[in-house]
Structures are given as structure tokens and as C-alpha cells.
């Protein structure tokens with residue numbers, strides 16, 4: 001969506017020139033307000049206009065989201081946090097997003113078809129349960145063990161209590177496997193007694209997501225999901241394809257790695273009497289992802305490749321750019337292979353689609369959606385347009401713009417086109433003026449100086465705010481905030497512009513980002529102010545030792561290491577792993593599975609002790625004293641290396657310097 005364009009269109013359609021708006025008494029626009037403010041008149045008008053632009057009388061999704069409902073349970077800690085969604089869309093929420101938020105709040109146990117059930121909205125994602133001859137097969141285990149246990153308890157309260165004979169992970173995102181220990185015992189999984197099936201490359205993809213973006217991804221995730229925002233019509237309503245919360249006892253569990261992976265493009269397995277056809281969809285919504293067809297019940301599980309939204313080609317939290325072309329191809333293959341036979345399409349976040357014709361149309365349309373974004377971005381970039389110009393020009397494909405599931409609740413057409421550009425062309429737009437720009441603060445100070453100082457910029461920006469030019473106000477006030485971070489008026493006006501943009505946004509991550517930016521600028525407090533090692537205990541525990549050293553290399557303070565150089569051998573007695581690490585030129589490299597005769601020292605320890613050290617639960621001195629770490633040779637080389645590792649600060653600024 002092009003927010004300002006829409007506002008201006010609506011403003012002119014209503015015949016309200018901006019000069020007239022300027023003459024009106026000011027709304028509640030106190031620049032120092034701490035609490036969220038009302039929607040400005042152009043925003044309220046733009047949101048009202050959405051009601052006639054989109055087919056709100058089409059209630060099929062509500063019918064589908066409620067179909068097969070069996071029961072739900074109330075979370076005693078928080079009985080009805082989304083009760084506020086019962087009313088009509090308020091002026092502070094885009095009605096299209098409001099509708100999605102209502103649908104995503106429909107919660108409980110649902111029968112999809114005979115033998116296939118889903119628990120939806122008990123966590124960030126959904127659980128699918130397939131009934132076998134002697135037990136059940138669980139597809140995706142939600143974000144946390146507590147949520148998974150509650151989901152399974154709800155199922156068992158209404159269906160025969162049978163053992164979990166297999167778990168399937170559709171893909172490598174933690175909201176789909178994090179709760180595994182809530183449905184199977186880790187010992188049974190490790191022994192292979194319970195099958196855990198995942199797509200090829202699953203564990204590498206899990207580690208990839210955990211290493212590089214670790215701390216920044218978590219901070220940006222606060223913006224994408226809007227965790228620190230209050231729920232409500234001026235706050236968080238949804239994250240785009242569900243709610244942030246997980247039921248049950250909070251907290252993560254261990255990662256249970258798969259003991260069986262799907263390697264072929266199509267593989268058929270019979271599990272407990274049920275036939276499963278797995279279609280690998282690698283490099284689609286996740287690096288390791290697969291679709292699942294159940295021919296006996298004619299159910300196609302599209303994992304997260306065709307949910308009720310245009311999805312992300314790169315999420316705002318940050319990730320490697322996804323391959324829209326392969327994504328489209330995977331959906332096309334599913335349509336070709338299963339299209340003639342399929343009766344129901346399910347996904348792992350939202351509600352099913354019933355009927356062969358509707359499922360085929362949905363697959364074909366989602367296939368076209370990703371292909372269109374991919375190909376049209378490339379067409380325009382080859383015609384010489386830059387990323388911002390392409391994002392501005394690109395709209396949803398002809399004929400799909402009024403389809404609810406094509407709209408950008410989680411991904412967004414502008415954001416996705418920029419992702420395609422970045423995937424193929426990188427950060428540079430080819431204009432030498434952008435090749436080596438000044439850093440943000442320096443640039444902002446010069447701009448504000450050239451523009452006649454902050455007071456002059458703010459005065460003009462206020463007029464643009466009144467005229468509804470929120471995108472521009474956010475952009476220009478960002479210069480003032482970066483030049484003068486303690487300028488209250490600038491912070492307030494920047495926050496006000498963010499907030500109106502949030503109220504206009506159809507994309508939940510855009511809304512959450514704008515509203516959290518506004519909140520942080522106004523309140524001057526940010527969630528989290530600690531220092532962390534920047535990796536989760538669960539993922540660290542399952543990473544092979546080579547990947548652990550890849551991660552440690554990203555914590556090394558290169559400049560501070562100066563000319564330090566050392567080769568160290570590492571032996572882990574519990575996992576039988578070994579590795580030779582080399583520090584040289586500020587770079588930590590390693591060869592797993594080897595030790596070096598030239599090493600200055602050999603460290604003998606366990607993974608348990610090493611992980612405690614990395615997670616800073618124990619110090620090197622402590623572990624040496626307890627002989628949990630034993631060093632032969634030059635012990636100082638080891639302590640020197642360890643002293644070069646830095647912590648990461650949480651809660652660092654994003655919307656200000």
C-alpha cells in the first residue's frame with residue numbers, strides 16, 4: 001500500500017484541500033504526548049474508504065475459519081485479550097488489517113476432515129493432527145512446549161487419547177518446531193523411537209537463522225511483531241497471520257532434531273497406516289520447507305507457502321532474501337501433482353480452504369502472486385528503475401488485488417519488491433552519489449544545517465503533517481532526530497507521523513514498526529537494556545562444533561585483537577567432537593574434526609561446560625578451577641582469545657542515533 005498516495009487521493013476525493021485542513025483547530029497533536037493519539041482526519045477518511053474498496057460483504061473466510069469448530073479452552077491468565085476486536089474497525093486501524101485480526105483470533109480445536117484436526121491460535125502458528133491406525137502424527141509443534149501441550153490436551157479432551165507416533169516439521173522456523181518436547185519425550189526422539197521428519201537441510205537452516213542475525217534480529221523482531229506494544233485499537237492487533245502469544249507455561253524447550261529427513265523432491269511414506277506424499281519446497285518461505293499431501297483424505301498442507309496473506313520475501317526482522325521464483329514453482333508443482341485430487345488445503349498458521357475448485361484457484365493465484373512480484377521487479381529494474389521507484393510503481397497483479405489472501409498483511413508488495421531487487425542486485429542502486437554516503441548522524445547534521453536549522457524544518461514539517469504527508473514528515477523528521485536526538489519537538493512530531501502511518505498500514509509488521517517507533521521516541525524507553533551473548537541455549541546445544549565456532553567468530557572484536565595470533569586444539573569428551581581454531585588478523589577460523597600439531601594449547605572439556613561458558617552462566621576461571629576445562633600448553637593463549645569475545649547490547653536504538 002502507498003499510504004500517502006492513498007491519503008492524498010482520499011483528501012482530494014473529498015474535496016478537502018490541505019489549506020482548508022490547515023485552518024481547522026488542531027486535533028490532539030500534543031508533541032510531548034506519551035499515550036497514542038487519535039487518527040488524524042485524513043487517516044480516518046482513508047481508512048473509511050477502504051471499506052468500499054474491498055469486498056467486506058464476502059464472509060467466506062469467516063465461515064471457513066469457524067468450520068469444524070469443536071471446542072476451545074480459555075487461558076485463565078488472560079481470558080479474552082482480543083475482545084476489543086469484536087467491534088467494527090476503529091479509525092486507528094486499517095479495516096482490511098482489522099478483518100484479518102478478527103479472523104486470526106478464531107481459536108480452538110477444529111475438524112478439517114475425518115482423521116485430520118487442527119489447533120489454531122494457541123501459539124504463533126498452528127498444529128495439525130493426523131489420526132493413524134494406532135496413534136497420531138503431529139505436524140508442527142508450535143513455538144513453545146507449554147503451548148504444544150495445551151493444544152494436544154485440548155485435542156485429547158475430544159478425541160481418543162493415543163500415542164504420538166511421529167512428528168513432522170514443515171519448515172525450519174522456530175514457531176513450527178520449538179514446542180516439540182511438549183508432544184514427545186526428548187529421549188524417545190533421540191533414540192528414534194518417535195519419528196521426527198523434516199525437510200532436507202533442516203538443521204543447517206535452523207543454525208543459519210540463529211547465528212548471523214542473532215541480536216539485531218531479536219531487536220528488529222520487537223518492531224516487526226510489536227511485542228512491547230499494548231494490545232488494542234491504538235496498539236497491537238495482529239502480527240499478520242496470527243497473534244504473538246503462546247498458551248501454556250511460557251518459555252522455550254530443547255530443540256529435538258529430526259531423525260529422518262526428506263531428501264527427494266517427492267517422497268511417499270506410510271506412517272501408521274496413513275500415506276504421506278512430501279514435496280520439498282526448498283528456498284521458499286524458509287530455506288528448508290516442504291508441502292505435504294494426504295491422498296487418503298485429499299488434504300494438501302501447504303506449510304507456510306500459501307497462507308492467507310502475501311508473505312515476506314524478506315521479513316522486517318531481517319533474513320536472507322527468499323527465492324520468490326522457486327516459491328512460485330513449488331506451488332505450481334503442487335497444483336500440477338495434487339490439483340486433480342485435492343479437496344482441502346490447510347496451512348500451518350491459518351484456516352483451511354475447502355473444495356477442489358477453490359483450492360486449485362488458490363494455488364494458481366498464489367503461484368502467480370510470487371511470480372508476478374519476482375518478474376515485474378526484474379522487468380522494472382532492467383528498465384532502469386531503482387528500488388524505491390519499483391516499490392512505488394508495483395501493485396498487486398491484475399485480478400488479484402481484491403483477493404483477501406493476496407493482500408499484504410504479513411509481507412507487503414513494496415517490501416517484497418525491494419527484497420527481489422536486493423536478492424539479485426544487493427544494496428547499491430548504481431548511483432555513485434549513494435556509493436559512499438556519510439554516516440546517518442553526520443549526514444543529518446549537514447541536511448538540517450543547510451535547511452536553516454531544526455526550528456525551520458519542524459515548522460514546515462508541521463504544515464505537511466496537517467496536509468497528511470506523513471511519509472515525508474517521517475522522513476524529514478528523521479533527519480532532525482538524528483541531528484538533534486534530544487530535541488523534544490522533533491521526537492514528538494516524528495512519533496506523530498509514525499503513528500498515523502501505523503494507523504493507515506494494512507501490513508501488521510508495518511503497523512507494529514511504526515507504532516513501536518512512535519512509542520520509543522515518545523517514552524524514551526526501550527525494552528531490554530542488558531548485555532547478551534546473542535544466541536539461544538537450545539540452538540547452541542544442537543549446533544555442530546564447527547557452527548559454534550562460526551558464531552564465536554562473530555563475537556570476536558577484530559580491531560582489538562590486533563596482531564594476536566594463536567592455534568588452539570579443542571576436544572569435547574561428551575560429543576567426541578574435536579576442532580583446531582586459528583586466530584589471525586582479527587579472524588577466527590576453524591577446521592572441525594581435526595587437531596593441529598602446531599597448536600599452542602589443547603583444551604579438553606565437554607560441550608555442557610563449553611556451552612555454559614559461552615552463555616556466560618560460568619566463567620573461564622571457574623571452569624578451570626573446577627577442572628571442567630583442562631588446558632595443556634599455553635593457557636594464556638586460550639584466556640586471551642576468550643577475552644576478545646564481546647557481548648551484545650539489547651534494546652539499542654533504531655529510530656534514533
Ligand SMILES: [Zn+2]
Nearest residue numbers: 125173175304
Ligand atoms: Zn510460521
